[in-house]
Amino acid sequence: MTATPPQEGDLRVRPAKAEDVQAIFHNIGHWAAQGKMLVRPMPNIFENLRDFFVAETVGADGRTTFAGNGALHILWGDIAEVRGLAVAPQVQARGVGRALVAACEAEARRVGIPTLFAWTYTVAFFERCGFTLIDKTRGLHPRVWSECLRCPFFVGCNENGVIKRLDGVPMPLDLPEPPPAQVPPGIR
Numbered sequence: 001m002t003a004t005p006p007q008e009g010d011l012r013v014r015p016a017k018a019e020d021v022q023a024i025f026h027n028i029g030h031w032a033a034q035g036k037m038l039v040r041p042m043p044n045i046f047e048n049l050r051d052f053f054v055a056e057t058v059g060a061d062g063r064t065t066f067a068g069n070g071a072l073h074i075l076w077g078d079i080a081e082v083r084g085l086a087v088a089p090q091v092q093a094r095g096v097g098r099a100l101v102a103a104c105e106a107e108a109r110r111v112g113i114p115t116l117f118a119w120t121y122t123v124a125f126f127e128r129c130g131f132t133l134i135d136k137t138r139g140l141h142p143r144v145w146s147e148c149l150r151c152p153f154f155v156g157c158n159e160n161g162v163i164k165r166l167d168g169v170p171m172p173l174d175l176p177e178p179p180p181a182q183v184p185p186g187i188r
């Protein structure tokens, strides 16, 4: 069977490569400057590059154009975080965000992680992707706080937590207990 050749207007999502890091960094920076997400330093993107997916659109000449990025970061055996999700400004509201979240979900399924989590200011988008808003003061998985210490809002956390249980992915057997979390003040 031969692969279908790329068609104009196609949206593709693939694992990120080193050459994508500048585009990812600038895309996240664009939205962070507007207060829509937290800034992610370039060393952090390189260190976590295998977490990242890149979306691209196919032009009339068959060339691809960067359309956005998102990452799946494994927190523990039972939970992984969708983070660094940002769609390029010129292709907002065309299904790119949903496609990036779907790639993260497929990756979680591949490695056998049954729960997705995200911190976000854009709850409605995640709800459209099957996530549910949770009460962050109520006993969350300790690993969801793993990046909070580097966050400028560690005191006065203003993001929302959303969660999605993946149907058909069983809880891994013999999971060890996660270490206790450094929870932001005022949460519990």
Ligand SMILES: CC(C)(COP(=O)(O)OP(=O)(O)OC[C@H]1O[C@@H](n2cnc3c(N)ncnc32)[C@H](O)[C@@H]1OP(=O)(O)O)[C@@H](O)C(=O)NCCC(=O)NCCS
Pocket: 031, 036, 037, 083, 084, 085, 086, 087, 088, 091, 092, 093, 094, 095, 096, 097, 098, 099, 118, 119, 120, 121, 122, 124, 125, 126, 128, 129
């Ligand atoms: C939030 C974001 C990732 C959404 O990506 P997108 O490609 O524009 O969204 P999609 O076209 O895939 O939308 C999927 C669904 O979510 C809805 N949706 C998207 N953004 C929404 C928003 N801000 N508020 C409410 N609903 C939204 C769409 O209407 C669509 O609904 P449908 O199921 O009825 O079709 C994108 O707007 C973005 O990059 N924003 C800036 C950075 C950001 O906020 N990142 C998230 C931080 S975790």
